[in-house]
Every structure is written in C-alpha cells, then in structure tokens.
Amino acid sequence: MSAGTIHGVGLGPGDPELMSIRADRLVRSARHVAYFRKAGRPGRARRIVQGMLRPDAVEFAMEYPVTTEIALEDPAYNAALSGFYTNVTTRLIALAETGQDVVVLCEGDPFFYGSFMHLHARLQGVVPVSVVPAITGMSAAWTATGVPITWGDDVMTVLTGTMPEAELTSRMADADAIVVMKLGRNLPKIRAALDRAGKLDRAWLIECASMEAERAVPLAEAGECPVPYFSIVVVHGQGRRP
Template sequence: MSAGTIYGLGLGPGDPELMTVRADRLLRQARHVAFFRKAGRKGQARQIVEGMIPEGAVEYPMEYPVTTEIPLTDPRYNSLLSAFYEESTAHLRALAAGGEDVVVLCEGDPFFYGSFMHLYTRLVDHVPVEVVPAISGMSAAWTATGSPITWGDDILTVLMGTLPEEVLAERMAASDAVVVMKIGRNIDKVRRALRRAGRHDSAWLIEYAAMPRQTVQRLAEAPEKVTPYFSIIVVHGQGRRP
C-alpha cells in the first residue's frame, strides 16, 4: 500500500477568500483534517474553514497542553510541548502509513512561526509531506494600514514580543521597517522598546487582521491593555522611491 501524504495547509491570515486555489481544493477533497487548538476552544484555524470541510471527513483536534500558563523558560514548557508534538506526529504518521492523506490546517503560512513546523521535522523523513504556502498574517496587517511596509532598499525586521526589551529596542532602532508579533502580555515591554528606539509614534497596532473583528489604529492612540493573540505591530519604512 502506498503511503498517504500529510499536507501542511496554509490558510492565510483569516479570511477564507485569501486562501490559495490549491489550499481550497485540497481541503474540499479531504478525508482527514487535523488542526491545533487550545483546550476548550474551537480553534482559529478550524473557525476559518467553517463550512468548507467535506461531510464525512474525520476531524482530529490537536490540543496544546500548555500555552501561556507557564513561562517559556520553565523546563516543563519544552517537555510538555515536545511530548504533545510526538503524540500528534504518531497519529498523523499512522494515518499516512495506512494510505490516508491528511490535511493539517495552519494559520498564516506553515513555515512562518507556525506549529506545523514541529510536526514537519518529525514527519518528513518517514512519510510524504507537502507544504502549501500562504499569505502571512503580517502581510494582512500592513495591508490593513493602507500604506506599503517597505520602499526601495528598506530593511524589514520581524521581531517576537517575547524577546528581551534591550534586544527589541536595538533591532527596532537599526531597521527601516519593523513587524512585531507575539505581543499579548508583552505589549508594555514592546511599547517601552519602541519608545527607546524612537519609533513609538510611527507604530500601528492591528488586531485580528483580515478577520471579522479587525481593528487598525496608531499605537500611540490605542488603550494600554493586553492585546489579543492575533495582534501585530508594524512600523513602515520610508525609504527610496522615484
């Protein structure tokens, strides 16, 4: 029996109409659909494709054992997630070994800070795996501001809000255009870093880019509160142009 294929299906930033034609086709033909979610939640990836999964397809929710409950530096964090990815991989690998194709739903692009990468590295040497690329969330975020993110020779830097404040400030000051992801509870630290870098007043905060609840505002005018998981800060480049 030929092995089935595991498809890492990039869904794009949140609007189903921004999915690729290939992603749409593979999903609508799927017999097995896997997706990540927090325990007790439907899962954003699953929400995006509501009404698109074929009747009779078997759904396999992969529930994270931990998200923000313990700090990244806690040894248990990596231990729990590693076991979770091993368990999920074993299930998908067994399906593929039995000749079944499996679609794994991935928010944004599967190879851009996505959970699917941790499955991919555990699967790729054992069963066929294909990655279907997609529009990233940050692309939808800067598009929502109505201004290009880079001009001419601008240097774009993508930063995680989980980084130390001094690292954030240094990178922000050295770059022409900046995208900050994984903000959430790190918002105050990110604000301080932007101020240290002299970029705070030109920063934009986009929440739920390309989703029904999308909001776009200058960071300086945004309430000082913890931001949702789907939040991105962008600082536009102002480089060379004709």
C-alpha cells in the same frame, strides 16, 4: 500499500477568500483533517474553514497541553510541547501508513512561526509530507494600515514580543521597517522598546487583520487594554521614493 501524504495547508491570515486555490481544493476534498487548538476552544484554523469540510470528514483536534500557563524559559514548557508534538506526529504517521492523506490546517503560512513546523521536522523521511504556502498575517496587517511597509532599499526586520526589552530596543533602533509578532502580554514591553528606539510615533497596532474584527490604529493611541492573540505591530519604512 503506499503511504498517504500529510499536507500542511496554509489558510492565510483569517479571511477564507484569501486562501490559495490549492489550499481550498485540499481542504474541501480532505477525508482526514487535523488542526491545533487550545483545550476547550474551537481553534482559529478550524473556524476559518467552517462550512468547507465534506460531510464525512474525520477531524483530529490537536490540543496544546500548555500555552501561557508555564513561562517559555521554564524547561517544563519545552518538555510538555516536545512530548505533545511527538504524540500527535505518531498518530498522523499511523494514518498515513494506512494509505490515508491528512490535511493539517495551519493559520497563516505553515513555515512562518507555525506549529506545523514541529510536525514537519518529525515527519520528514518517515511519510510523504507536503506544504502549501499562504499569505502571512503580517502581510494582511500592513495592508490594513493602507500604507506600504517598505520603500526603495528599506530592510524589513521581523521580531517577536517574547524577546528581552533591551534586545528589542537595539534591533528596532537599527531597523528600517519593523514587524513585531507574538504580542499578547508583551505589548507594554514592545511599546517601551519602540519608545526608547524613537519609533513609537510611527508604530501601528493591527488586531485580527483581514477578519471581521479587524482594527488598525496608531500604537500610541491604542490604550492599555489587552489585545487579541492575532495582533501585530508594524513600523513602516521611510526609504527612497522616485
């Protein structure tokens, strides 16, 4: 019996209408569907495909053992996630070896800061694996501002809010256009770094881009309230224009 294929399917930034035709076809036809979620939550990827799954679809919720309970730099964090990814990969491989295809739902693009990357690294060379790319969350974010992110020869820099403030400041100061991912509790640090880099006045905060709760405001006017997990900061480039 030939092995089934594990499909990492990018769902895009959140609006189901922004999914690719291939992603839509795979999701609607899937007999086995897997997705990541925090324990006790439905999972963002699963919400995106609500009403799209076939009635007899078998669902596999892959629940993270930790999210923010342990600091990223704590060795226990990496150990917990490594064991988790190994365990869920073993289960996916077992399904594939019975000839079953499995669709793994991925928010955004599977190869851009996505959890599927860690499965892909463990699946390669063991069973067939396929990846369906998607519109990224950052693309939806800068679109929500109504302003192009780059002009002319602008170089766009993508940063993560988990970086040290000094490094954020240095990279922001040298960048033309900026995208900052992974905000959460890091937003005050990101705001301070942008201020020190002289670019706070050009920064935008976008929450839940492409979703019903979408909100795009200048970061300097956003206040100090906590932001949703799906939030991104962008600074538009000011490059050459005809």
